[in-house]
Amino acid sequence: MDTRDAVRARGITKCFGDVVALDGVDLDVTHGRIHGLVGPNGAGKTTLLGLLLGLAVADSGRLEILGTPVERALAASDGVAGFVDAPGLYPSLTARQNLAALVALRDLETGRAGIDDVLHEVGLTDVADDKTRGFSLGMRQRLGLAAALLTRPRLLVLDEPSNGLDPSAKRQVHGVLTRLAADGTAVVLSSHRMDDLEALCSEVTILATGRVVFSGPLAKLASENRELDYRLRTSDSEAARRIAEDTSGVRTVEDGEPRQDADVLVVRGRVPALDELIARVVRANVAVRELAPVVSPLEAAFLTLTDRQEAGR
Incomplete structure (x- = not known):
């Protein structure tokens, strides 16, 4: 080879x-x-x-x-x-x-x-x-x-x-x-x-x-120091919200858009903090049905890095 x-x-x-x-x-x-x-x-x-x-x-x-x-x-x-x-x-x-x-x-x-x-x-x-x-x-x-x-x-x-x-x-x-x-x-x-x-x-x-x-x-x-927004769908969104607000490095995001799904929460944080959030949600016997980035890690990095480069020209 x-x-x-x-x-x-x-x-x-x-x-x-x-x-x-x-x-x-x-x-x-x-x-x-x-x-x-x-x-x-x-x-x-x-x-x-x-x-x-x-x-x-x-x-x-x-x-x-x-x-x-x-x-x-x-x-x-x-x-x-x-x-x-x-x-x-x-x-x-x-x-x-x-x-x-x-x-x-x-x-x-x-x-x-x-x-x-x-x-x-x-x-x-x-x-x-x-x-x-x-x-x-x-x-x-x-x-x-x-x-x-x-x-x-x-x-x-x-x-x-x-x-x-x-x-x-x-x-x-x-x-x-x-x-x-x-x-x-x-x-x-x-x-x-x-x-x-x-x-x-x-x-x-x-x-x-x-x-x-x-x-x-x-x-x-995804692993570098970059916060991402994730859609978190659970069996109990209110419990998930309370846990998120009590998890260091994680915050909930209100984007002003009306939500069709009451069981969906948008959370923001770095990957390690989000890992801790999911572990705490599961330990609280709340089912995690979906965890997906609102914007993909590649797209988020693309926007951040190219905007930074354009601003520094």
Whole structure:
């Protein structure tokens, strides 16, 4: 097994005229992991993905992909696949013909059976012989993923792969990405869908104004000194409220919105304090039916860190 990082970036800077798109970015992506890239519009995500795909070269810093330094544009290592913005397709060709054209262009050792396999894997078998000009956004995204799979990548780079996907298609794509990671492929994906990132990624990098404001395991976001609001549903909300008000580090939250569920309480605190609250509620013989963040830990961290970075510009 390859013990080197699939991506190792140090001090990457990229400018477009007077605009600094990336400012001293460090990034490490490990084989067999799905790494999320998060940031507001204009944070530098697309620029960074383009560098990983070899579509551009950094102005300064050092970038290694699959153990090879990248020193010029259009010099992506073999084993890298994916798309930025949207997959490039020939609209007058069918899905199958688009993939066959890629096989011929890249001189891949893949026949019709291999093309059919990847179409099946992304759920496009039924439209394999339809021209792509009539494809929805979600179908185009899945065909772009199928094209990447044909190359058997060791590093897969995807820009908003869940765009336009219905729940069934999203589950299918998630399954493909999870399987690839389990087989040792490194996956880097950007998304504005925090639920997708939390379902898929073990690690995230948050960018704001071209700089990294956080990079590490998802679990670290929730465990750091950050208060979160949680919906607490119990069998006795009044008893739960009294316990919450008596628990150090926890306070109840009144958001001014009328509540449909009388058994729901919103509480705020850090993770250790919330753990203590739940333990005390259970000891009081009050059933805990639900404990869920009002805003996910990733979204809360995203808002806090990017707002802080924007304010400090």
